[in-house]
Structures are given as C-alpha cells and as structure tokens.
Amino acid sequence: MARSMTCTNDRKALAYPGFGLGLRPHHYRDFLEGPQAVEWLEIISENFMVPGGKPLAMLDAIRADYPIVMHGVSLSIGSAEPLDVDYLGQLKALADRVEPLWVSDHLCWTGINAHNSHDLLPLPYDAPTLDCVVDNISRVQDYLGRRILIENPSSYVTFRASDRSEWEFLAEMAERADCLLLLDINNVYVSARNHGFHPHDYLGGLPAARIQQFHLAGHSDMGDYVIDTHDADVCEAVWELFADACGLFGPVATMIERDDDIPPLTALLAELDRARGVAARMCEPHYG
Numbered sequence: 001m002a003r004s005m006t007c008t009n010d011r012k013a014l015a016y017p018g019f020g021l022g023l024r025p026h027h028y029r030d031f032l033e034g035p036q037a038v039e040w041l042e043i044i045s046e047n048f049m050v051p052g053g054k055p056l057a058m059l060d061a062i063r064a065d066y067p068i069v070m071h072g073v074s075l076s077i078g079s080a081e082p083l084d085v086d087y088l089g090q091l092k093a094l095a096d097r098v099e100p101l102w103v104s105d106h107l108c109w110t111g112i113n114a115h116n117s118h119d120l121l122p123l124p125y126d127a128p129t130l131d132c133v134v135d136n137i138s139r140v141q142d143y144l145g146r147r148i149l150i151e152n153p154s155s156y157v158t159f160r161a162s163d164r165s166e167w168e169f170l171a172e173m174a175e176r177a178d179c180l181l182l183l184d185i186n187n188v189y190v191s192a193r194n195h196g197f198h199p200h201d202y203l204g205g206l207p208a209a210r211i212q213q214f215h216l217a218g219h220s221d222m223g224d225y226v227i228d229t230h231d232a233d234v235c236e237a238v239w240e241l242f243a244d245a246c247g248l249f250g251p252v253a254t255m256i257e258r259d260d261d262i263p264p265l266t267a268l269l270a271e272l273d274r275a276r277g278v279a280a281r282m283c284e285p286h287y288g
Contacts, residue, residue, distance in 0.1 A: 017067060017101060019272050019279075020255040021265075023059075030265045031062045037269055038066065040101060042255055045072040048098075049090040059098070068100045069213070069255075071182075075105035077136045077150065078123040088143050095144060101253075102212060104149035104182045107133070107170065124159035125169040130176075137177035149212050150174070151182035154219075154228035155191040166191065167205035174210040181206065183252070184215035185242045186228060193226045199241055208249050216242060216275060217257040231260035234271060239278065246282035254279065 018039035023031070030036060041062065048055050059068075074087060095103055108120040123129050141148055152170060174181055183206065192199040218232030234242075234256070246252070256271050 016251050017253050019276055020069065020253065021268055021272060022071075022255060022257050022259070023062065023068075024258070024262055025058075026262045027265045027268075028058050028062070031066065032058075035065070036265065038272065040067040040069060040253070040255075042069040042071050042257075043098075045070045045091060045094060045103070046074055049094055063098060068098050069253075070095060070098060070100040070103045071151075072103070072105040073120065074110050075140065076108070076110040077105060077140070078107060078121075078129065078133055079109040079136070080132055083136060083139055088140065092144055095146075102149055102180070103144065103146065104151060104213065106151045107153050107173075120153055122153060122155060122157055122159075124161040125166055126159075126161045126163050129161075130169060130173060133173055134177045137173070137179050141177070141179065147178065147180055149180045149182040151184050151215070152187050153191070154184070154187040156194055156225070156227075158195060165197070165202075165205065167202045171205060171207050171210075174207055179210075180212040181210045182213045182215065183211050183245065183249075184217070184257075185245055186215065186217040186219055186234070186238050186257075189238050189241055190219055190226045190228045200244065203241075203245055203248055211249050211252055214242065214245065214252050214254040215257050216254065216271075229260065230257050234274075239274070242275070243278050243282050246279045250283050251279060 020040040020042055021038050023041040023043050031041070043059065048059050050056060072091065075091075076084070091103070106120050108123065110121060123133070137148065137150065150170070150173065152166065155166065170181060173179070188199050188202050191197075192202065216234050216238065217228070217230045218234055220227045220229045220232070221235075254275050256268050256275065258268060
C-alpha cells in the first residue's frame with residue numbers, strides 16, 4: 001500500500017492553510033486558555049445552527065484566534081427531494097457569521113419526507129444520480145454564493161444500478177458542478193477493504209486540482225469488514241495511504257477527525273505533527 005507516487009504542481013483556487021483539528025467541546029478550554037499548534041479548526045455546522053447559547057459563545061471566542069472550516073452532515077446533496085430551504089438559510093446565516101475558509105458536506109442523502117435519519121446514506125453511481133447531485137450542488141453554491149466541498153463517503157453496500165466507480169462519479173461530479181473535494185483518506189481505506197478495490201486506483205482517478213482538504217481518522221476493524229467510527233488513532237495503513245496521497249496531490253489542507261473516545265488535545269496534536277512530517281517528506285519542494 002506504500003507504493004510511491006510523484007508530486008504534482010496542480011493547485012486549488014483556495015489558499016493552502018496547513019493543518020487543523022475538529023473543534024470538539026472536550027477541547028474548548030484548551031483553545032481558550034492559550035495558543036495551540038493548529039492553523040485552523042473544523043466545526044460540525046449543525047452543532048452551531050442555533051439561535052444563541054453556549055455553543056455560539058464558545059465559537060465566537062475561539063474563532064477570534066483560529067480560522068474556521070464548516071463541515072455539515074445534513075445537506076442531503078444526493079436526495080431526489082427538493083433541498084431544505086430552511087436548512088440552507090440557517091447554513092448561510094452561520095457562514096455569514098463565521099466567515100469560514102470553506103463549507104463542506106458529504107456525498108450522500110440523509111432522509112426522506114423531511115425526516116432526518118441522522119445517517120449518511122449511500123447512493124448508486126449512475127447517470128441519473130449524477131445529474132441529481134450536480135444539480136443540487138449547483139443550487140447550493142448559487143444560494144450560498146460560494147463553492148462547496150463534497151466528501152467521499154465510507155461505503156458498506158453497492159447498488160446494481162451503479163455503472164461507474166465511486167472515484168469516476170466524484171471526478172465527473174466535481175467538474176460538472178464546479179465544486180471542490182474533501183478527500184477522506186480513512187474513508188478510501190474503509191471502502192477499499194469493504195469492496196475489494198485498490199485504494200491507489202481511487203486516488204489516481206481523482207482530479208488533483210479539485211482536492212482542497214484531507215480528513216484523517218480512525219476506524220473499527222471487524223476483520224471481514226471495516227466501520228468508519230472516528231473513535232481511534234489513525235492506523236498505520238491509513239498513514240501509508242495518506243503519504244501516497246501527499247505524493248500524488250501535493251500540499252493539501254489536512255486535519256485529524258475524532259468524534260468518540262476523544263483523547264486529550266495533546267494526543268491529537270501529536271497525531272497532527274505526524275501528519276505534518278509525512279506531508280513534508282512526501283512533497284518537500286512545496287514547503288520551501
């Protein structure tokens with residue numbers, strides 16, 4: 001899995017901000033008490049789409065010192081139902097307040113008949129679904145007045161209707177919708193294990209100039225299958241795949257995601273330092 005790849009000079013329209021962490025309540029105090037070794041923080045958008053209270057107060061205080069990225073879980077970009085205009089209004093209001101570096105969500109659908117399943121549900125990779133997703137992304141971008149990033153999912157099922165690979169779907173989606181990509185390295189590994197494809201085929205099929213951010217996270221390895229759980233350290237195989245992604249795509253904004261069994265901030269900062277080292281080694285010319 002550690003096959004060498006060549007660095008590319010293709011770059012994104014947005015500036016490269018370095019390395020970040022997901023902002024979680026466990027670490028509010030750390031970020032408020034003094035500077036931490038992160039260049040930016042990613043928030044879960046829905047946690048702050050509220051009229052007031054402690055979450056927004058904490059966010060306002062922390063964002064005074066750290067640039068913010070917004071990452072959502074309820075856009076339902078793959079749904080054939082109309083987009084939720086109330087949700088979009090709240091998302092735009094939060095973006096206007098936070099002034100994020102960028103806004104992202106997932107390639108999935110999340111509910112039906114205005115009922116949110118609170119899960120990231122899979123899509124068939126075929127022409128009708130692609131048309132739907134591209135149209136939805138275009139509508140969202142027009143509404144927000146900005147490009148958005150779409151994250152590749154972790155996958156546990158496939159559809160008979162699919163007539164192309166996930167990476168082919170993502171590549172055409174990004175070009176047609178003129179959006180950017182959030183490449184979750186752990187999700188590539190999880191899906192590759194679950195479905196038996198080679199992760200390097202996935203990386204090699206993506207448009208380098210569209211990749212704006214990497215996610216790194218841990219998972220639960222059940223032997224015959226893998227579940228994306230964000231409750232463990234990044235494993236060695238994912239670190240190897242991250243190194244290959246750095247070699248292929250160059251310097252890309254990178255963060256560690258941790259959503260359960262959350263350790264002290266020092267442990268996550270140590271993982272982030274490892275990410276910095278891997279990136280610098282694999283694409284040294286880009287770092288001066």
